[in-house]
Each structure stands twice: as C-alpha cells, then as structure tokens.
Amino acid sequence: MNTQNLRDNYPKLIGYMERAGYSATYIIKVRREINHILSRADSNGWTSYKDIYQEYANKSTSRSYLRNILNCLGIIERFDNRGQYPDGRHRQQIIKRGLYHLLLPEFKAVVDCYRASESRRNKKATTIICEASHGASFLYALQHKGINTFGAITEADVLSVFIGEDDTLRRSCSYKKDIAAVLKACIRENPEYSEFTRILAYLPELREHRKNIQYLKPDETDQIKQALENEYSRLSLRDRAVGSLVLYTGLRCCDIAGLKVNDIDWEKELICIKQQKTGAPLELPLSVIVGNAVYDYLVSKRPETECEFIFISENRPYGRLLSGSIGNISDKIMKAANIRQNAGDSKGFHMFRHRVATELLGGGVPQPVISKALGHTSPDSLEAYLSADFKHLKECALSIERFPVPEGVFAHE
Numbered sequence: 001m002n003t004q005n006l007r008d009n010y011p012k013l014i015g016y017m018e019r020a021g022y023s024a025t026y027i028i029k030v031r032r033e034i035n036h037i038l039s040r041a042d043s044n045g046w047t048s049y050k051d052i053y054q055e056y057a058n059k060s061t062s063r064s065y066l067r068n069i070l071n072c073l074g075i076i077e078r079f080d081n082r083g084q085y086p087d088g089r090h091r092q093q094i095i096k097r098g099l100y101h102l103l104l105p106e107f108k109a110v111v112d113c114y115r116a117s118e119s120r121r122n123k124k125a126t127t128i129i130c131e132a133s134h135g136a137s138f139l140y141a142l143q144h145k146g147i148n149t150f151g152a153i154t155e156a157d158v159l160s161v162f163i164g165e166d167d168t169l170r171r172s173c174s175y176k177k178d179i180a181a182v183l184k185a186c187i188r189e190n191p192e193y194s195e196f197t198r199i200l201a202y203l204p205e206l207r208e209h210r211k212n213i214q215y216l217k218p219d220e221t222d223q224i225k226q227a228l229e230n231e232y233s234r235l236s237l238r239d240r241a242v243g244s245l246v247l248y249t250g251l252r253c254c255d256i257a258g259l260k261v262n263d264i265d266w267e268k269e270l271i272c273i274k275q276q277k278t279g280a281p282l283e284l285p286l287s288v289i290v291g292n293a294v295y296d297y298l299v300s301k302r303p304e305t306e307c308e309f310i311f312i313s314e315n316r317p318y319g320r321l322l323s324g325s326i327g328n329i330s331d332k333i334m335k336a337a338n339i340r341q342n343a344g345d346s347k348g349f350h351m352f353r354h355r356v357a358t359e360l361l362g363g364g365v366p367q368p369v370i371s372k373a374l375g376h377t378s379p380d381s382l383e384a385y386l387s388a389d390f391k392h393l394k395e396c397a398l399s400i401e402r403f404p405v406p407e408g409v410f411a412h413e
Contacts, residue, residue: 001046003038006080010034013079017086021316033072049077049094070094088319100136104148107139110193114182117189126277134175135182150195158202173206214346216355220339221247224352227337228293235336237297238311242326243333244293246349249284250356250374252277253326253349259310264294275375282375 013034017027037052046052056069073094078084100111111132118128141161147153162171183200186193216224227233228243235243245251251259254276263273269286298310305312309320330349334340340347353374360370 001041001048001051003041006034006076007038010076010079013076013085020086022086023315029068030072030075033069034076037076049073049081053094086317088313088317098133098136099140100132102143103136103139104143106149107136107143110139110182110186111136113189113193114185117185118181124278131178131181134178138175138179138182150199153199153202155202158199159204162204162206169206173208176203176206179203214351215358216351220337221355223337223339224333227333233336235332236314237293237301238314239329239332241290241293241297242311242329243352244290246330246352247355248287248290250353251284252353252375254323255282255375256311257309257321257323257326260308261298261310262308263310266291278375280375284373 014027014031017030037046040046044051044055046055053066053070053073057066060066075086077094078086100108103111114135115128115132118131138161142153142157145157145160147157162169162176164170180200180203183193183196187196187200224243224247227235228240228247233240242256245256245259246253249271251271252275255273258276259271259273264271264286266286269291271282271284271286273282274280275282294310302310303312303314303318305318307318307320311321311326312318313321313325327349330352331347334347357370357374360373361367
C-alpha cells in the first residue's frame with residue numbers, strides 16, 4: 001500500500017476540516033488514524049483501506065466503534081485515492097454494503113436475473129431492493145454451509161436457514177415470500193433455473209403474524225402539540241418544523257429528508273414532492289400550523305448555506321439530514337412532551353403517520369382519499385391502520401342483550 005501521497009498531503013485534509021468547522025475531537029480522531037496508517041502500513045502488509053478496516057473488525061465486535069472507524073477511514077480514503085474533501089454527504093466506499101458482493105458468481109447471477117426480470121415488469125424499486133437483499137442473504141447462508149452449486153442444495157439445507165438447531169424460528173414468513181419471489185422470477189425468466197421448483201418446495205410453511213401497532217392516544221397527541229407549539233420546550237425550530245410536518249401531514253421521514261426549498265408553493269399553500277419510496281408525485285395542502293413552523297425555521301434558524309434541502313444539520317459542515325437523522329428527532333419530541341419514556345415504548349415517527357390515517361378514517365374520509373394523502377401506491381397498505389379506527393370498529397360490535405350475563409359482571413367497584 002503506497003502511503004506517499006497521504007504522507008505528503010494529509011495536512012491539507014486537516015486544514016480543510018478545521019476551516020469547515022469540524023469539531024476538534026473529530027479532527028483528532030482523523031489525525032490519529034492517519035498517523036496509525038503511516039506508521040504501520042509497511043509492517044502490517046496492508047494493500048488497501050479495506051485491509052485496515054478488516055484488522056479492526058477482527059479485534060472488535062462493537063458496531064458503534066467499527067462504524068466510527070469506518071467513517072474516519074472513509075474520509076481518509078476519499079482524500080488519498082480520489083482527492084476529495086469530506087462534505088458530510090458522501091458515504092465511505094471502503095466496503096460494499098450487503099451480502100450480494102460476497103456471493104459466488106453462480107449465486108450472484110441468480111440475484112442479477114431476478115433484478116432484471118422484475119425491473120422489466122415494473123415492480124416497485126424498493127420492493128426489488130428488499131427481495132434481492134433477502135435473496136442474497138439466503139444464498140449466502142447456503143454458501144456459508146459449503147454449498148457452491150444449486151444441485152447440492154437439500155431440503156435440510158433450506159430448512160436450516162429458517163429453523164435453528166434448537167428448533168427456534170430464525171426467519172419470518174415475509175422473508176420466505178421474498179425468497180420465493182426471487183426463485184419464481186428466475187424460473188419464469190430462464191429455463192436453466194427450472195430446478196428451482198425443487199428448492200421452492202423445500203421452503204417451510206410459515207404463518208404470517210402481524211404485530212399489534214402502538215398508536216398515539218388523544219392525550220399524548222395533545223402533549224405533543226403543546227411541545228411543538230411551546231417555544232420553551234427545548235426543541236429547536238428545526239425539530240419543531242419536522243415534528244409539525246409529520247404530525248399534520250403524515251409524510252415519511254425519507255420524504256422530509258428529501259424536501260427541498262422549491263417543493264413548497266407558498267402562494268398556493270401546497271407541498272409538491274416526488275416520493276422517495278415510490279417515485280410517485282404527491283401533493284398535500286400546507287396548513288397554517290405547518291407553514292408557520294417551516295417558515296420560522298427557514299427565516300430565523302436555518303444556517304446560510306447553498307444546500308437545496310430544507311432540513312440540514314445544526315453543526316458545521318452544514319449538510320442535508322438523512323432519514324435516520326429525521327427519525328431521531330421523534331425521540332426528542334417525545335422527551336419534550338414527557339411521554340413514552342418507558343422501556344419498550346414505541347417512539348418513532350411512524351406513530352405520527354399512523355395518527356393521520358386513523359383521524360381521517362375516524363372522520364369518515366374515503367379510504368382511496370386517505371391512501372392518496374399518505375402516498376400509498378397500493379390500497380392494501382391502509383389495512384394496517386384499520387385496527388385503530390375505534391369509532392367505526394365500535395359500530396361493528398354485536399349487542400349481548402339477548403345473552404344471559406350474571407349480575408354484577410359489569411358493576412363498578
């Protein structure tokens with residue numbers, strides 16, 4: 001591994017980070033890692049930055065520690081190999097994400113065949129990504145067992161992916177469906193994969209389970225509204241604007257992260273976006289509450305930057321917030337509202353989105369209209385919210401007046 005370029009030019013990287021406003025602690029971490037690389041590259045026999053990371057991975061299992069190391073190495077690698085300075089947006093390219101890249105060529109070809117087939121059938125891109133990812137993990141699990149040809153796959157091998165040695169279920173019904181989708185697409189696409197019908201038959205029969213969805217109760221919603229409206233709630237104007245958007249519009253975190261200044265039509269009072277998840281256009285009314293919250297943030301607290309996205313980081317270097325960072329704001333709002341602070345309590349923004357759906361359902365709004373407002377491409381996507389539509393569920397209740405009930409059953413203490 002040639003370190004001469006890094007040795008000669010790393011002061012430029014450190015100087016840039018200092019001018020860009022990176023924290024002193026983070027700069028120290030990057031500088032320490034550079035010194036580590038320069039002092040040990042020759043003796044350790046590293047040939048790439050991937051080798052450096054792998055040495056750390058062999059010594060530690062801490063995900064947070066390895067993630068920090070990977071971030072530092074990513075900054076150094078981009079500067080060293082491509083002459084690029086950090087901008088807060090580009091991720092490291094030292095290791096590729098996902099198990100697909102670890103597959104044997106024969107197994108990779110299956111995933112490639114599936115992707116090509118379903119793309120031609122115009123299946124939703126996010127669905128293809130999910131099913132391809134599960135297909136790769138299934139094939140990698142078989143490969144990890146020493147299987148390198150499809151003819152060597154047995155029923156016991158397939159079942160071992162789903163059921164552990166202690167007979168516990170390791171994979172869900174939805175995972176099995178994704179594997180089946182990959183295999184069926186290949187069978188349909190290429191006659192060479194006709195033997196996959198045998199592997200399909202090996203997939204176990206699994207029941208689909210739905211978890212009970214936690215929902216916001218009316219008093220919790222009131223407390224959230226108070227926290228968002230209270231200027232002394234310790235929530236920044238940015239976080240209050242994000243919270244108001246989700247609470248009153250039900251926008252997904254990815255769509256809020258992708259919201260640009262030009263996506264808001266202030267004159268027509270509309271939010272017009274192309275959805276990140278589905279790629280479909282979505283137009284929503286801009287209410288006074290939401291409009292005021294976003295406007296206050298843009299005018300009063302948003303740092304001056306050329307970034308076209310509305311919601312950006314509050315610390316230098318200013319860059320757009322990603323979906324994960326948007327989701328973390330939910331926890332701040334829950335703390336400010338003093339709700340859902342017990343272990344196991346659901347705190348994500350999906351509850352805000354769920355609230356919008358159930359309020360519209362309870363108000364008698366037709367389901368197709370609700371699906372359109374929430375950006376659903378399939379009417380079935382609304383089914384998960386029906387269980388909390390208590391107003392209409394009560395209308396379906398049967399009277400027990402004709403059945404004998406012992407006296408005192410419904411008596412209050």
